[in-house]
Amino acid sequence: MTLEPGIHHDAERRVWALAMAQSAYALGVTPEGFVQHLYWGPPLADLADLPDPSMPPARSGQEPALSLLPEEYPAWGGLRLGETTLRAVFADSTRELDLRFAEATPRRVGDQPSLTIVLRDAAYPLSVTLEYRLDTAHDCLTRAVHITNAGTEPVRLERAFSGAWHLPRMLAPRHLLTLAGQWGGEMRLQQQPIVPGTTMLEARHGLTGHQSYPWMAIESAVGEVYFVTLAWSGNWALRATTEIMGTTTIVAGIHDLDFAWPLAPGATFTAPDAIAGFAADGREGARHRLHAHIGAHIVPQPQELRPVLSNSWEATLFAVDEPSQMQLADQAAGIGVELFVMDDGWFLRRTWDDAGLGDWIPDPVKFPRGLGPLIQHVHDRGMLFGLWVEPEMVNPDSDLYRAHPDWVYHFPRRPRSASRNQLVLNLARDDVRDHIVAALDDLLTDNAIDFLKWDMNRPFSEVGWPDQPERIGEIAVRHVEHVYAIIDTLRQRHPQLRIETCASGGGRMDLGMLRRTDEAWVSDNTRPDARLAIQAGISHILPARVQGAWVTDTPALLRRQEFPLDFRFHVAMLGVLGIGGNLLAWSDDELATARHWIAVYRDLRPVIQAGEQTWLASGEDGVSAVQYRALDNSQLALFVFRLGDRFQEALPPFRLRDLAPAQRYHIRQEGQPDQTFTGSWLMGHGLYVPLPDIHFASALVFQSLNRA
Ligand code: GLA
Numbered sequence: 076m077t078l079e080p081g082i083h084h085d086a087e088r089r090v091w092a093l094a095m096a097q098s099a100y101a102l103g104v105t106p107e108g109f110v111q112h113l114y115w116g117p118p119l120a121d122l123a124d125l126p127d128p129s130m131p132p133a134r135s136g137q138e139p140a141l142s143l144l145p146e147e148y149p150a151w152g153g154l155r156l157g158e159t160t161l162r163a164v165f166a167d168s169t170r171e172l173d174l175r176f177a178e179a180t181p182r183r184v185g186d187q188p189s190l191t192i193v194l195r196d197a198a199y200p201l202s203v204t205l206e207y208r209l210d211t212a213h214d215c216l217t218r219a220v221h222i223t224n225a226g227t228e229p230v231r232l233e234r235a236f237s238g239a240w241h242l243p244r245m246l247a248p249r250h251l252l253t254l255a256g257q258w259g260g261e262m263r264l265q266q267q268p269i270v271p272g273t274t275m276l277e278a279r280h281g282l283t284g285h286q287s288y289p290w291m292a293i294e295s296a297v298g299e300v301y302f303v304t305l306a307w308s309g310n311w312a313l314r315a316t317t318e319i320m321g322t323t324t325i326v327a328g329i330h331d332l333d334f335a336w337p338l339a340p341g342a343t344f345t346a347p348d349a350i351a352g353f354a355a356d357g358r359e360g361a362r363h364r365l366h367a368h369i370g371a372h373i374v375p376q377p378q379e380l381r382p383v384l385s386n387s388w389e390a391t392l393f394a395v396d397e398p399s400q401m402q403l404a405d406q407a408a409g410i411g412v413e414l415f416v417m418d419d420g421w422f423l424r425r426t427w428d429d430a431g432l433g434d435w436i437p438d439p440v441k442f443p444r445g446l447g448p449l450i451q452h453v454h455d456r457g458m459l460f461g462l463w464v465e466p467e468m469v470n471p472d473s474d475l476y477r478a479h480p481d482w483v484y485h486f487p488r489r490p491r492s493a494s495r496n497q498l499v500l501n502l503a504r505d506d507v508r509d510h511i512v513a514a515l516d517d518l519l520t521d522n523a524i525d526f527l528k529w530d531m532n533r534p535f536s537e538v539g540w541p542d543q544p545e546r547i548g549e550i551a552v553r554h555v556e557h558v559y560a561i562i563d564t565l566r567q568r569h570p571q572l573r574i575e576t577c578a579s580g581g582g583r584m585d586l587g588m589l590r591r592t593d594e595a596w597v598s599d600n601t602r603p604d605a606r607l608a609i610q611a612g613i614s615h616i617l618p619a620r621v622q623g624a625w626v627t628d629t630p631a632l633l634r635r636q637e638f639p640l641d642f643r644f645h646v647a648m649l650g651v652l653g654i655g656g657n658l659l660a661w662s663d664d665e666l667a668t669a670r671h672w673i674a675v676y677r678d679l680r681p682v683i684q685a686g687e688q689t690w691l692a693s694g695e696d697g698v699s700a701v702q703y704r705a706l707d708n709s710q711l712a713l714f715v716f717r718l719g720d721r722f723q724e725a726l727p728p729f730r731l732r733d734l735a736p737a738q739r740y741h742i743r744q745e746g747q748p749d750q751t752f753t754g755s756w757l758m759g760h761g762l763y764v765p766l767p768d769i770h771f772a773s774a775l776v777f778q779s780l781n782r783a
Pocket of ligand 1: 596
């Protein structure tokens with residue numbers, strides 16, 4: 076028997092175990108009052124197994140005891156040589172901390188057991204509260220940190236990370252998994268052997284970023300996986316430092332570059348949530364846990380599945396107007412689309428990307444009657460209506476900028492660097508935040524809008540605030556906090572509103588954003604073979620239910636070659652299916668194919684969006700295979716993709732995972748006779764999936780509900 080899920084405590088020895096279904100985490104307090112990490116891994120059976128918290132012996136004069144102690148929140152100060160999570164400067168210029176244990180309290184946050192531990196500085200009135208929240212069912216441990224200045228003089232925080240995680244000593248080979256990319260090629264999995272030293276992932280330009288995602292996982296030689304992800308949508312840093320003896324420490328938080336937080340007397344700074352977990356069952360186990368955790372505890376509407384959408388961007392670009400959008404909407408409704416989204420181009424003087432951002436009112440030339448008739452037209456056809464906005468930005472050619480040129484980040488004697496012809500609004504300012512709330516609130520009040528695509532199409536530069544130069548170190552954090560506050564306010568005032576997060580594709584799909592948005596636009600690259608790699612990467616974190624994926628036209632600008640329409644559909648059906656192609660140009664045959672796959676998707680949506688996703692193959696040898704399983708085994712779907720078949724070699728059988736061994740699965744693939752197998756056979760031997768003999772072949776196999 077292992078420890079029951081929840082918080083276990085041995086008061087005498089001052090140790091705590093945070094027990095989850097298939098993992099445990101433990102910490103304790105040393106006689107000196109340091110909070111020591113004791114354990115992270117498979118479940119514990121008995122608290123008595125944990126060692127007494129204690130200082131390790133010094134190894135040498137150069138490696139004093141404190142430098143060898145794995146602390147839960149190692150602050151900069153004293154003889155600490157390793158990774159640190161907090162740096163503060165006191166009014167008398169003392170810039171070191173000495174945090175000691177004060178008290179610990181178990182609580183519940185919703186249905187999650189939690190533990191808070193308060194640390195106090197030994198000499199200054201500064202306290203740090205470490206918060207641990209357990210998703211016991213999914214082995215995800217969320218940490219947040221609250222730093223309070225209880226004194227009468229200001230303190231300046233120079234780093235305030237969300238936590239430190241100490242992994243047990245691991246023998247080689249162990250691997251670090253990260254995601255890297257760029258615009259149009261986001262989230263590609265990188266794997267490297269871990270060697271002593273530090274790997275740092277970061278974002279420094281105001282948004283989560285395309286180059287890197289705030290997640291890392293470490294895979295041991297036997298395939299166990301530890302992962303950490305940070306729920307923050309601005310500048311962030313994740314560092315993994317491995318010592319020569321094989322221990323790795325990860326720290327994560329808001330980037331300390333350009334960060335200097337004035338903590339006024341009585342004020343508290345809260346560092347964002349970081350979510351970590353352990354999976355003895357490896358990468359797929361880690362994926363399942365994060366997906367389930369996100370589905371249950373992060374997305375704002377856990378019970379809701381996402382509708383099939385169509386989006387105007389690639390069909391009509393900026394040339395949206397009432398007739399073109401009504402025609403597109405008719406076509407979309409005819410094939411079973413449920414949410415019609417009008418993308419960029421609908422607002423004042425927006426004929427290209429060089430004007431209009433900031434003026435969130437319908438362009439009277441394109442929409443002489445306002446948006447009302449179009450929205451009514453869409454609603455009359457049984458679809459929801461969605462609209463694109465980019466609220467954090469302004470074009471210099473806009474009424475907003477002409478009225479408030481001081482509302483963008485800038486330095487008085489530097490040019491304001493435009494990118495995509497736009498500047499970033501200084502959202503750290505309360506008046507700018509309030510203006511955006513009012514403008515969007517008016518838009519949503521005047522129009523029956525069900526959905527916003529919230530975009531963010533350039534990085535920060537010249538991050539200055541000439542009126543408040545002393546607040547410069549707060550800007551990047553305030554910006555994100557105010558984006559969150561605006562979205563939260565709008566959702567509260569318009570409870571029917573759903574939101575898609577987008578930043579030139581997948582530039583901002585961290586869990587801070589997904590806590591308040593319903594889906595993410597994963598990449599502007601919809602070329603299906605590229606999308607397979609991108610979706611495989613981001614699927615280490617995000618479940619299918621939030622991954623926006625469109626079927627677009629080929630050949631086209633970014634996709635110079637033809638891809639079979641079935642293949643394009645199957646790739647988009649891995650996530651939240653959408654149509655991005657120009658439906659006005661689709662042939663009757665293509666529309667019939669679309670109608671067919673949308674109907675199939677709507678039938679399979681519960682298992683795709685709310686089931687468990689497993690990547691049986693992720694592009695190795697040009698083959699991808701993705702399994703979706705309902706947790707009660709009532710539904711099963713398998714998508715198989717092959718990029719080419721140079722040698723005319725049939726694919727091996729795909730061994731399915733986690734099925735009920737004795738259950739009989741009635742398997743259906745179009746164009747093939749139905750087959751019935753037990754779960755044991757499908758897991759042990761696997762399923763042959765015949766593919767058409769073409770380039771970019773794909774198939775969808777699923778468990779027929781009309782069982783014979
Ligand atoms: C970004 C988005 C696209 C589209 C355009 C509109 O690039 O990623 O999907 O909305 O902006 O300008």
